[in-house]
Amino acid sequence: MAKQIVNAAPEAVTTGLVDTATQQRLERFLTYEAALMDEHQYDTWMALWEGNDIRYWVPCNDDDQDPSSGIAIIYDDRSQLEERIMRLKDKTAHAYRPQARLNRNIGGVVAVSREQDIVEVASNFVLGEIRVGVQNIWFGKCLYRLRDSGETFRLLSKKVMLLNNDEAMPNLTFLV
Amino acid sequence: MTTLIATSRDYGALIKEDRVHSAIFTDEQIFQDEMERIFHRTWLFALHESEVPKHGDFKRLQLGRFPIIATRDGDGQIQLLINRCRHRGAQVCEAMRGNAKRFQCWYHGWTYDSKGDLVGVTGAEAYDQKFDPEQHGLTRVPRVDSYRGFVFASFDEQAMDLRQYLGATLKYFDIMVDASPTGELQVKPGVVNRTRYRGNWKQVGMDGYHPHYVHMSVFKIFSKRENTTGSAVGALHLEDPFADSSSSRTRGFEYGHACLDFRAQRRPHAEQSIEDLRASDDGRRYVEDMITAHGEEHAKELIAWHGDPHLGVFPNLQLIHDHVRVVVPISPGETEVLMYPVFLKGVGDSINEKRLRAHEAFYGPAAAGSPDDAEIFERTQRGLIADADPWVLLGRGLGREEQDEDGSVAACISDETTQRAQMQEWKRLMTRR
Ligand code: FES
Numbered sequence: 001m002a003k004q005i006v007n008a009a010p011e012a013v014t015t016g017l018v019d020t021a022t023q024q025r026l027e028r029f030l031t032y033e034a035a036l037m038d039e040h041q042y043d044t045w046m047a048l049w050e051g052n053d054i055r056y057w058v059p060c061n062d063d064d065q066d067p068s069s070g071i072a073i074i075y076d077d078r079s080q081l082e083e084r085i086m087r088l089k090d091k092t093a094h095a096y097r098p099q100a101r102l103n104r105n106i107g108g109v110v111a112v113s114r115e116q117d118i119v120e121v122a123s124n125f126v127l128g129e130i131r132v133g134v135q136n137i138w139f140g141k142c143l144y145r146l147r148d149s150g151e152t153f154r155l156l157s158k159k160v161m162l163l164n165n166d167e168a169m170p171n172l173t174f175l176v
Numbered sequence: 177m178t179t180l181i182a183t184s185r186d187y188g189a190l191i192k193e194d195r196v197h198s199a200i201f202t203d204e205q206i207f208q209d210e211m212e213r214i215f216h217r218t219w220l221f222a223l224h225e226s227e228v229p230k231h232g233d234f235k236r237l238q239l240g241r242f243p244i245i246a247t248r249d250g251d252g253q254i255q256l257l258i259n260r261c262r263h264r265g266a267q268v269c270e271a272m273r274g275n276a277k278r279f280q281c282w283y284h285g286w287t288y289d290s291k292g293d294l295v296g297v298t299g300a301e302a303y304d305q306k307f308d309p310e311q312h313g314l315t316r317v318p319r320v321d322s323y324r325g326f327v328f329a330s331f332d333e334q335a336m337d338l339r340q341y342l343g344a345t346l347k348y349f350d351i352m353v354d355a356s357p358t359g360e361l362q363v364k365p366g367v368v369n370r371t372r373y374r375g376n377w378k379q380v381g382m383d384g385y386h387p388h389y390v391h392m393s394v395f396k397i398f399s400k401r402e403n404t405t406g407s408a409v410g411a412l413h414l415e416d417p418f419a420d421s422s423s424s425r426t427r428g429f430e431y432g433h434a435c436l437d438f439r440a441q442r443r444p445h446a447e448q449s450i451e452d453l454r455a456s457d458d459g460r461r462y463v464e465d466m467i468t469a470h471g472e473e474h475a476k477e478l479i480a481w482h483g484d485p486h487l488g489v490f491p492n493l494q495l496i497h498d499h500v501r502v503v504v505p506i507s508p509g510e511t512e513v514l515m516y517p518v519f520l521k522g523v524g525d526s527i528n529e530k531r532l533r534a535h536e537a538f539y540g541p542a543a544a545g546s547p548d549d550a551e552i553f554e555r556t557q558r559g560l561i562a563d564a565d566p567w568v569l570l571g572r573g574l575g576r577e578e579q580d581e582d583g584s585v586a587a588c589i590s591d592e593t594t595q596r597a598q599m600q601e602w603k604r605l606m607t608r609r
Pocket residue numbers: 261262263264265266281282283284285286
């Protein structure tokens with residue numbers, strides 16, 4: 001996410017906070033995560049999350065809107081996220097049927113902090129959505145907290161800053 | 177200040193007691209006439225006074241076809257000013273909200289203050305003596321009035337008194353305001369869900385018939401929860417408020433206002449709500465402060481009602497659950513819906529935080545409720561275009577309505593009394609000369 005990258009320690013954007021192999025694993029992991037969202041593979045996506053102390057946050061009105069005194073578009077802990085997944089999979093949740101066809105490109109993957117096995121990663125995406133004959137284009141910046149097992153990563157928190165989060169928006173009927 | 181577009185069309189024929197013609201949802205000319213005859217003549221909700229608390233605070237909003245700057249002027253008054261420079265018409269304010277004591281038009285530099293008065297003309301010596309700056313302030317919306325902080329506006333100098341217009345709905349405003357022990361609400365202009373759907377503005381009605389079907393996925397999930405008190409569909413674990421056998425009522429009022437009245441249905445849940453609240457310090461204090469402010473009996477019912485009037489004020493306001501909802505028509509087939517969560521003053525932070533989480537769980541573009549509503553409005557708009565059989569049926573429960581002593585017509589929760597009230601007001605305004 002631009003602001004996080006601008007404000008990161010200088011090494012984050014020069015030599016980098018992670019080695020090349022880790023950078024490649026990070027990019028592959030985020031590409032995989034994006035593919036799961038595009039393909040509506042909700043259970044597999046849900047299994048990427050680790051532990052009970054998770055947060056999936058899509059701010060509203062302002063990228064830094066304080067959730068204790070403002071609303072969010074999504075502000076899920078584990079139980080709320082599990083209910084969201086139930087609804088996304090539910091054929092009687094009409095907004096999600098038919099499912100949107102999705103294609104997103106992710107990029108700008110930069111580790112902005114690292115402490116032992118916890119990595120904070122910024123990225124951004126462009127997402128095309130087609131549903132009932134209407135095409136929408138969404139833009140967003142992400143900030144992840146990930147646990148690195150050495151082999152793969154697990155999601156601890158994810159914040160998605162939609163470019164249009166202070167504009168009138170249509171239904172957001174998929175994962176971002 | 178408004179002009180009526182002459183039309184030979186008989187709009188009265190489009191509204192029957194039990195049905196309406198689908199053209200009212202799809203026709204471009206009708207939409208233009210709605211702007212003139214409804215939005216530019218009746219009372220519209222503008223903003224809550226807490227959105228511009230201090231001198232210079234402003235917020236932009238839309239009333240009918242007019243972009244408006246709402247300001248708090250130096251005398252503490254709220255001004256509603258048309259956002260159009262009196263020189264050659266440029267918008268003078270581009271920010272959506274903020275604080276500014278002056279609005280400068282950057283086309284030629286004319287400057288207005290927060291009252292809308294023209295306080296600076298660049299190169300004023302080029303105008304002769306006859307040019308009177310006092311005649312060239314930003315145009316004010318001629319009628320502005322308020323009830324308990326809810327500010328309404330009308331472009332019709334002759335509009336009836338606001339209290340008369342709101343009539344028996346006033347006590348429903350009180351339900352929302354008196355959920356605060358100090359009787360004060362806070363609405364924040366920068367805390368709002370802004371959503372848009374491809375459907376007509378009149379789709380956002382008050383409908384007690386749809387929840388079981390449109391919101392089926394939510395009912396399924398809530399049936400798995402232990403406690404749903406205070407949620408957007410109510411205390412489902414205790415009783416289904418949308419069952420016709422429940423004591424919920426649908427109400428239609430004069431001038432098109434409508435309500436899903438859950439008061440009697442929720443009242444028996446007061447003890448459970450109070451018990452839930454007493455689990456926290458803020459909640460315990462809230463219950464005590466409510467009893468001190470309102471007396472035990474009224475405090476209990478206010479707590480049971482959860483500050484939710486479920487009221488629709490024709491044509492552009494709804495007070496639903498924890499939020500103030502504003503309906504902004506864009507075109508016959510496009511509507512913006514603004515949902516401002518309401519903060520209670522005089523309560524602990526955790527009380528408001530809980531209300532925020534309850535709000536965002538159901539309302540907003542990725543929440544559990546709003547997307548299914550928007551989806552069904554869009555499906556309806558696509559269906560309404562097919563007008564081989566053009567009538568939209570709104571006759572449900574016509575035979576079981578009762579006149580209440582407050583002047584409203586009441587019926588079972590799923591009855592289309594609310595829609596009928598709105599449509600009769602639509603007809604009154606659209607056929608008025
Ligand atoms: S249009 Fe505003 S100063 Fe000319």
